[in-house]
Amino acid sequence: MYVVIVYDVGVERVNKVRSFLREYMNWVQNSVFEGELTKAEFLKIKSRLKELIQESSDHIIFYSSRDRKYLGIEDLGTPKADTSNII
């Protein structure tokens, strides 16, 4: 499955969320990660994020598509350099 995660979390938690997500997904924009995940990985990410964030003030949205081919992805402009993903 293909997953897009967008997050709006307190500045004191951003680095933890970001370094965790980088283990599984591609950082494509300031608060946006994308990537191919198994169902097990997706469950693991959701439960770990639940531990990392403060649910009363932070917010994360998960968009998922059964297959990458069902999700159109286009962009405009220039991605920030620091979201480059060294694989």
Added chain:
Amino acid sequence: MYVVIVYDVGVERVNKVRSFLREYMNWVQNSVFEGELTKAEFLKIKSRLKELIQESSDHIIFYSSRDRKYLGIEDLGTPKADTSNII
């Protein structure tokens, strides 16, 4: 079609982008809009955003699904109050 737009634009352009997108879509998180669009609306939004942003430094990603039912959407935590959408 169901569209999610995430943007990372210069602070001097954010308000223009945000008030334009609010005419068509729901503001669901700091730099994230979602909504049901016709193909014509989607084309119009992309071309208007192209005029509004500075492509050398700003970045916008468009995720689209042919039908809302092909896109899983879940969230964690608490959406910011000011993204409430008065319809």
